[in-house]
Every structure is written in structure tokens, then in C-alpha cells.
Amino acid sequence: MAGPASGPELLEHALAQAMRDTGAGVGAVYLLQPGERVLRLAVLSGVPGDIAAPWARVALGGATPVADALRERRLVWLGSQEELARRYPQLALVLPYPFTLAAAALTTDGREWGGLVLQWSGAHPPELRPQERAAIGDACHRLGRLLRAAADSGHPVVPDAEPRLVPPPGTGASESSGAPAAAEFAERLPGGCCALDMDGRLAFVTASAADLLGADVSDLLGALPWEVLPWLNNPVAQDRYRAAVFSRSPTSFTALRPPDSWLSFRLYPNASGISVRITPIPAARERDRTPSPHPAPPDLTGRAAALYHFMHLAATLAEAVGVQDVVDRVADQVPHGTGARALALMTAEEGRLRIIGHRGYTAELMSRFDGAPLTSDTPAVRCLTTGAPSFFGTFAELKRAYPPAVLQDGMAAWAFLPLLTSGRPVGSLVLAYDRPHPFTPEERSVLISLAGLIAQALDRARLYDAKHQLAHSLQAGLLPHALPSVARLDVAARYLPAGRGMGIGGDFYDLIRLDETTAAAAIGDVQGHNVQAAALMGQVRTAVHATAGSPPGEVLARTNRLLTDLDPGLFTSCLYAHLDLARHHACLATAGHPPPVLRHPDGHAEVLRLPPGLLLGIDPTATYRAREIALPPGAVLLLYTDGLVEVPGADLDEVTEALADRLARAGDLRAEALADTLVHDARECAHRSDDVALLLIQAR
Structure with missing residues (x-):
């Protein structure tokens, strides 16, 4: 006779209940195995497994919400992109989408079992509602009791090699009796329609959509779009797909179907999958496209291109070995990813603001700000001393916040970003634009994440310089x-x-x-x-x-x-x-x-x-x-x-x-x-x- 179930399936019902009670669209349970310092993803609901793969194993000592929640025995709440960017810059760069997230520890009687992660769309209020907080506590209590009972019975819950994927609550698989009528309705709409399941595979395709995509319906059904359609295997299409999955908000992109057909894709997600509307772009708009033999998707010149620059910067900063090395790499690469015309990197030394690097500004202008006391009321000083970012899309906005401000650099918009490590500011980054620049919430999040990566590199570089100086002193003494x-x-x-x-x-x-x-x-x-x-x-x-x-x-x-x-x-x-x-x-x-x-x-x-x-x-x-x-x-x-x-x-x-x-x-x-x-x-x-x-x- 088979023994009692001891795998992650024991946790499915409790996770589904937590998602129902809180209204979360995504849920995950992480488990900590005896003798390990790693949290392993055991049960996942609401997102495809391949998207969650980078976080299938999380170091307990790492800077991630679930690790912090278990290590510090507290509820971690991230109510906005900006908060995510400030506290977890590397995570925010990889997931620059509007969503809210809670992570809580799973413990019983002082014993640590793992963590619960719940995620909502970006439309969720920035504060966790009292009833949601209570439901999270109840869910952690239920999961903790299950894990303790399993361990006490001699059959502890052990994660499988791959996380167990379960459908979100309320997304039954039975077909509605109105399905044929719905399919006929979709066929009558102009353009084409298709649907992706929660694994990203095509579950429904109209004949007109298949015609636009240049493939047979039989070849498309059950396939991942970017695998069966190589021209969709590009950063923009997959980025917009991930944005729909995580934010649960409509999004769109355009793509070139070779040789010369531009298509518009609109994605409408919910807990059960993503509906996609496909329409051809009129010829008049096609002529506006770049007549390159291999034109890049237009969206790649926007946010996706910025992310490419920032991910490249993150990789190069990992190799920086001193403060000047960090400054040079930041000055060389950040303007390309942000569109900024000038930047300045600053730190605090002996109660004064010190400029350690700049680009796009003259040395004479920087000398006016270098050495300013940290008691002065300027956006650069306030950013450094408070650790709070500020964005001014025009000089009028800056003037309203700081009435004594005088335009000295000839710029039209500014971002003042704190460089934070372990919750403390080690410096600040100023980006300046030569034209008015409305900072969208998404862009603010990316810039704050960027500042976090620079802060970590700068902190490492300062430590390296100190050790390097110690090495030289030791060598010189011998x-x-x-x-x-x-x-x-x-x-x-x-x-x-x-x-x-x-x-x-x-x-x-x-x-x-x-x-x-x-x-x-x-x-x-x-x-x-x-x-x-x-x-x-x-x-x-x-x-x-x-x-x-x-x-x-x-x-x-x-x-x-x-x-x-x-x-x-x-x-x-x-x-x-x-x-x-x-x-x-x-x-x-x-x-x-x-x-x-x-x-x-x-x-x-x-x-x-x-x-x-x-x-x-x-x-x-x-x-x-x-x-x-x-x-x-x-x-x-x-x-x-x-x-x-x-x-x-x-x-x-x-x-x-x-x-x-x-x-x-x-x-x-x-x-x-x-x-x-x-x-x-x-x-x-x-x-x-x-x-x-x-x-x-x-x-x-």
C-alpha cells in the first residue's frame, strides 16, 4: 500500500485558498530543506514555469523578498515599481512591470519551513488591505501546519526537480456549451484572434489569425508562438508577453512578418491566460518604417533598448575594480540607455557633497557644486541625505519644489537618484535632459533600479580601493x-x-x-x-x-x-x-x-x-x-x-x-x-x- 502523500501536492489546496482569499493572481510556495541555505520553489500558480525558472532556487542570504521574509520573520510588502526598484534593484531590472507583491515566512513553533509569495496586478492599491494581511497570515498558518504534520509523520515535503504547476483558482478546464458560438464570433471579427494558456502555448487560433501569421492552424495549436514563428523570437515580443503575465494589464507590440508585413499585437491577460488581437498595419504606416533589409522591431528602440543597455552595464559593473573604474563605466554607458545629456556622480565626505565623476557637464560648473555642505537645501543634497529619489520633468517643477533654484546647467529636466546599499545612501546620481522629460512610473522604476546597481558597484569599489591601499602600505612596509x-x-x-x-x-x-x-x-x-x-x-x-x-x-x-x-x-x-x-x-x-x-x-x-x-x-x-x-x-x-x-x-x-x-x-x-x-x-x-x-x- 502506498504511503501518505508527501510531495508538494499537499500544499496545492492551501495555496489556492490563499490566492482566493487575497485575490492574488500569482502564488508560490518556497521550501527550505534541512541543512541547506537555499529556498527551492515547490508549488507555482499563475505564471508559466519557464518565466519563474530564474527564481526556482533562492539563496537564503540573498537580497530577495522571500529570503528577507524568512530570514527576518516578517511580511515583506512591495506596493509599487519604485519600491521594488529601491529595495531590490536587480529584481526590478529583470521585471520592470507594474505589479505588487507580498512575501511571508512559513514557520511553526520557531521552526522555519519556507516562504509564501503572492502577487497582484499593478492596479492593486499601494497599501495591503487589512483583510488581505489577515488572509496571508491564515495561509501561512495553514501551510506551516501542513509542513509540520508531514515532517512529524516521517514524510517531509520535498520539492520536485521542477516546481509543481497548478492552475489558478476559478479557472476550470471544462468547456462552455457556448464555445462554438464564441469561436464563430471571433472568426467574424476583423483581423485575427488567438489565445495563450498559462504556459504561453496557443490554445485557440482563428483561421484569419493563422493567415496573418503565415502558418496553419494545426501547426500553431499547442505550440509556443516564438518557437513555431521564428520572426516572433525577439526581445520585444517576449518582453511584452512577460509584461502581460506579471502586470495582468493589456499591452501591445508590433512585429515584422517577413518579408514586409507589419503586424500589431494587442495582449489582454487574466488569470486563465492571454487573449491576443492581431491586426495588419496599413501600408501608409509601413512606408514610415525603416527600409532596412533586416529592420529591428520598432519597440526595441524604446524601453527594451534601455533595458539592454542597463543589463550590459550591470555585467560590466561586476568587473569594475575601483571607484574610478565604476565612474568611467557609468559615465560611458548610462547616457545611451537613458537619453540623458549629462550626469554627475556624488558622494558625501566629511559633511560635504563631493563630485567623483561627471559627463556632459563642464569642470567649471561641477566645481561650483563640489564641496557644498550637506546642510544646504538642494535636490542633490536632499537626495543624498534622505535616500529619496526626485524627478522634475521641467524647470518649473524644480522651481516649485525649490524656490531658490537657479538654472545653471542649461538643462530642462532632471532625475536625482540615491545610491542605496543596505538601506543607507552611499552617494547619488544626477541625470539631466536637454528637453522637458515626463518620467513615467515605469521609467522611474528602471532608473531607481539602475541607481541601486551602481550603488552596489560603488560600495564594492570603495572596499576594493581601501584593500588595495592596505596592500600597498603592507608591501611598502616590508x-x-x-x-x-x-x-x-x-x-x-x-x-x-x-x-x-x-x-x-x-x-x-x-x-x-x-x-x-x-x-x-x-x-x-x-x-x-x-x-x-x-x-x-x-x-x-x-x-x-x-x-x-x-x-x-x-x-x-x-x-x-x-x-x-x-x-x-x-x-x-x-x-x-x-x-x-x-x-x-x-x-x-x-x-x-x-x-x-x-x-x-x-x-x-x-x-x-x-x-x-x-x-x-x-x-x-x-x-x-x-x-x-x-x-x-x-x-x-x-x-x-x-x-x-x-x-x-x-x-x-x-x-x-x-x-x-x-x-x-x-x-x-x-x-x-x-x-x-x-x-x-x-x-x-x-x-x-x-x-x-x-x-x-x-x-x-
């Missing part, structure tokens, strides 16, 4: 503040952090004055790019300093034993050179480090092949052999880390020989100028993946 002055030597050093990332690395260099006629030079590279690598680099420098003056092989052997005793889990390459300036020669030993380059006084350069030695920190018994070389006046000894020569896909020996050739051709430059010449290419590479350290020694 590297020599200045090289010692050594008679008969002209020296220069350079350190370049990796092009991206935090910039904390393990590359190091050092010059140690031993006495009047001797000195030591060292360079090395600790494996990794993190704080641990930088700390180990400091220990290696200290160990080299402690033994400097001993033969090079002994210095490396002692340092190696210290590192193996510490067992840091990281390996280190190192090259140590003992410089005897009285005898004009040097003695060098290496522990797996790139070979040095020597330029002779006559100008030719060679790569010095030293006896190989094991990396430090691997084998405590490793030994290191040294090589002696002549270092007469006019000779140049170049020590470097592999970031200077490594090129993806290139042979290391070849690029090292190329470095020697560059040193030979650099001419008779002093050490500082010569160092700049050698690191020039590495400095220009913004995406370099490794640090660069260089120590240049000229014998005099």
Missing part, C-alpha cells in the same frame, strides 16, 4: 624604504604590483652595505599573492640580512633551513650576490630564481647561467653552489623576478635573452633611467598577472 649608498655603485630598484587583485605579493629585493668595499644584493619571490606570502617575504629578508656577508651558498642554505623549520607551506626563489668592489668581482648563488643578466663595459649583455639550486623551503639539507664573475667599472648587473619576463605561451629562455638584448641596446643611461626603461612595458600592461621586482647595480 620592502626597503631606500637603498643604502654604497661607494663605487649606482643602484636603482623598482616594484610593480600585479595589474589586478589586491596587489599583495611576495616579491622582494634588498641591498646590504657590509663595509667600505663590500656589499650584498638579494632578490626573491615567495609563492602566492596574499598576506601570508607577504609575511613570509619579510621573514626571508630578515634571514638573508642575518647571514649577509657569509659566502652566498651558505646564506641560502641557512635561509633554507629556517624556512623548512617554519614549514609555511609556500616555496621561495631567491638569488644572493656578494659584491667585492675592491677586487671588481661578484659571487652569486641561486635557489631556483630566474638567471641574472650582466652587461659588460663594452655594451654586450649575457644571461648568467648559475649552478642550479633547489627552491627554499623544500629540503632542509639542500646545498647551493656559487659562481664568480668579473664586475669591472661600467658593468651592469640586473636582478629581477619572473613577472618582468613571463609572457603567456612564450619560451622563457627566449624572453630572457630578449631582456638581455634590451639591456644591451638601452645605451649609457644612469641606473634610475635604465630601470624605468626596462620596466616600461610591464608598467603599461594593466592586466599583468604577476608582481615585478627589479634591482639594477652599476659598477663605477
Whole structure:
């Protein structure tokens, strides 16, 4: 005998009852499984499954209404597009349609089960009615009891791989006896008619509609329109379809049926599906269309195009690594998506308004506003301090709100948008238009969502800049503040952090004055790019300093034993050179480090092949052999880390020989100028993946 039902079907009746009691057109139940931090969509009603697919799994820690409702044990109510945009900008950009939404937690006796989501059309009042609030509470209580009883019986409700789809209440599947008459009525109407079910499939098509669409009725029935009619597979048609599903409000679009027939589609949705009216666009209007061989749907130049720009901006902002990077990307792309002629990005610093970026405004004009106290009563300051957006379609509207306002920028309309993260303003965005601009509710919602995305990117960028500065400070503290002055030597050093990332690395260099006629030079590279690598680099420098003056092989052997005793889990390459300036020669030993380059006084350069030695920190018994070389006046000894020569896909020996050739051709430059010449290419590479350290020694 089969056991009691334990799947999501247990919840169907309770969800349908909640939708009936509240009048919601869409309902969903999310479940939290033991040991998971993810809410999974279990039961869905009122929208097709493919539309809800992006939200089939919701991270409990994510910024979504149902996650917030369960995590904070409260009812989340979104009564307008603007409120959705302010609180959930990413969600609002994907769903820029007029609707209202409630999300509530499903809990019993302190135990968390999941969440209930209900959605109404945009015609719903912006406030939740008391009877609706009570009905939501009752529904959560019923669902919670069902889930607890199922778990107590040993058969907890587990979501299926795909959410269980159920028809909305009151949409029975039985056919009316008047169906044939209704079909004949539809056939007699001019143009064509069809109907989509809640899955978006064609459930009814008149012969005249099929003729307009250029397909047989038999091919259309049961199919998704954009699958059977490829020319309808475009962003505008699917965007308007989603708008009808979510807003439950009529909408329309036009589309080109190849080769040259323009059709108008009007969509009329309700809880059971969408009725579609199809009419041809008269030839006189066709001539107004762009005579391109492959014209884009006209609507794509409007809101859909703006959304395309904003989604592209969202993707590029995810890659931004600093405040200036965010500012540049916003300034480059936002005007294209909004039609704005100018913009300004602002933050608050020490009680004043600071402009961190602008486009379309002159620097002289921006200087008038930069540094304004946050106590001043201007729309830009009020937006930043209150976190409330404001829109002025004309200067007269701005003047009514701020009587002292004076037109200074020559613009005709403005949007002042707060940049909010975690409910707090981190800055503001001002968009200005050169003509009067009526801001529709839909456009306001999209702009507020855009500001939310920029705020999140700006907040991340400020954190990155702070960490980057910390990395540089740490690196600077571990590297020599200045090289010692050594008679008969002209020296220069350079350190370049990796092009991206935090910039904390393990590359190091050092010059140690031993006495009047001797000195030591060292360079090395600790494996990794993190704080641990930088700390180990400091220990290696200290160990080299402690033994400097001993033969090079002994210095490396002692340092190696210290590192193996510490067992840091990281390996280190190192090259140590003992410089005897009285005898004009040097003695060098290496522990797996790139070979040095020597330029002779006559100008030719060679790569010095030293006896190989094991990396430090691997084998405590490793030994290191040294090589002696002549270092007469006019000779140049170049020590470097592999970031200077490594090129993806290139042979290391070849690029090292190329470095020697560059040193030979650099001419008779002093050490500082010569160092700049050698690191020039590495400095220009913004995406370099490794640090660069260089120590240049000229014998005099």
C-alpha cells in the first residue's frame, strides 16, 4: 500500500485558498530543506514555469523578498515599481512591470519551513488591505501546519526537480456549451484572434489569425508562438508577453512578418491566460518604417533598448575594480540607455557633497557644486541625505519644489537618484535632459533600479580601493624604504604590483652595505599573492640580512633551513650576490630564481647561467653552489623576478635573452633611467598577472 502523500501536492489546496482569499493572481510556495541555505520553489500558480525558472532556487542570504521574509520573520510588502526598484534593484531590472507583491515566512513553533509569495496586478492599491494581511497570515498558518504534520509523520515535503504547476483558482478546464458560438464570433471579427494558456502555448487560433501569421492552424495549436514563428523570437515580443503575465494589464507590440508585413499585437491577460488581437498595419504606416533589409522591431528602440543597455552595464559593473573604474563605466554607458545629456556622480565626505565623476557637464560648473555642505537645501543634497529619489520633468517643477533654484546647467529636466546599499545612501546620481522629460512610473522604476546597481558597484569599489591601499602600505612596509649608498655603485630598484587583485605579493629585493668595499644584493619571490606570502617575504629578508656577508651558498642554505623549520607551506626563489668592489668581482648563488643578466663595459649583455639550486623551503639539507664573475667599472648587473619576463605561451629562455638584448641596446643611461626603461612595458600592461621586482647595480 502506498504511503501518505508527501510531495508538494499537499500544499496545492492551501495555496489556492490563499490566492482566493487575497485575490492574488500569482502564488508560490518556497521550501527550505534541512541543512541547506537555499529556498527551492515547490508549488507555482499563475505564471508559466519557464518565466519563474530564474527564481526556482533562492539563496537564503540573498537580497530577495522571500529570503528577507524568512530570514527576518516578517511580511515583506512591495506596493509599487519604485519600491521594488529601491529595495531590490536587480529584481526590478529583470521585471520592470507594474505589479505588487507580498512575501511571508512559513514557520511553526520557531521552526522555519519556507516562504509564501503572492502577487497582484499593478492596479492593486499601494497599501495591503487589512483583510488581505489577515488572509496571508491564515495561509501561512495553514501551510506551516501542513509542513509540520508531514515532517512529524516521517514524510517531509520535498520539492520536485521542477516546481509543481497548478492552475489558478476559478479557472476550470471544462468547456462552455457556448464555445462554438464564441469561436464563430471571433472568426467574424476583423483581423485575427488567438489565445495563450498559462504556459504561453496557443490554445485557440482563428483561421484569419493563422493567415496573418503565415502558418496553419494545426501547426500553431499547442505550440509556443516564438518557437513555431521564428520572426516572433525577439526581445520585444517576449518582453511584452512577460509584461502581460506579471502586470495582468493589456499591452501591445508590433512585429515584422517577413518579408514586409507589419503586424500589431494587442495582449489582454487574466488569470486563465492571454487573449491576443492581431491586426495588419496599413501600408501608409509601413512606408514610415525603416527600409532596412533586416529592420529591428520598432519597440526595441524604446524601453527594451534601455533595458539592454542597463543589463550590459550591470555585467560590466561586476568587473569594475575601483571607484574610478565604476565612474568611467557609468559615465560611458548610462547616457545611451537613458537619453540623458549629462550626469554627475556624488558622494558625501566629511559633511560635504563631493563630485567623483561627471559627463556632459563642464569642470567649471561641477566645481561650483563640489564641496557644498550637506546642510544646504538642494535636490542633490536632499537626495543624498534622505535616500529619496526626485524627478522634475521641467524647470518649473524644480522651481516649485525649490524656490531658490537657479538654472545653471542649461538643462530642462532632471532625475536625482540615491545610491542605496543596505538601506543607507552611499552617494547619488544626477541625470539631466536637454528637453522637458515626463518620467513615467515605469521609467522611474528602471532608473531607481539602475541607481541601486551602481550603488552596489560603488560600495564594492570603495572596499576594493581601501584593500588595495592596505596592500600597498603592507608591501611598502616590508620592502626597503631606500637603498643604502654604497661607494663605487649606482643602484636603482623598482616594484610593480600585479595589474589586478589586491596587489599583495611576495616579491622582494634588498641591498646590504657590509663595509667600505663590500656589499650584498638579494632578490626573491615567495609563492602566492596574499598576506601570508607577504609575511613570509619579510621573514626571508630578515634571514638573508642575518647571514649577509657569509659566502652566498651558505646564506641560502641557512635561509633554507629556517624556512623548512617554519614549514609555511609556500616555496621561495631567491638569488644572493656578494659584491667585492675592491677586487671588481661578484659571487652569486641561486635557489631556483630566474638567471641574472650582466652587461659588460663594452655594451654586450649575457644571461648568467648559475649552478642550479633547489627552491627554499623544500629540503632542509639542500646545498647551493656559487659562481664568480668579473664586475669591472661600467658593468651592469640586473636582478629581477619572473613577472618582468613571463609572457603567456612564450619560451622563457627566449624572453630572457630578449631582456638581455634590451639591456644591451638601452645605451649609457644612469641606473634610475635604465630601470624605468626596462620596466616600461610591464608598467603599461594593466592586466599583468604577476608582481615585478627589479634591482639594477652599476659598477663605477
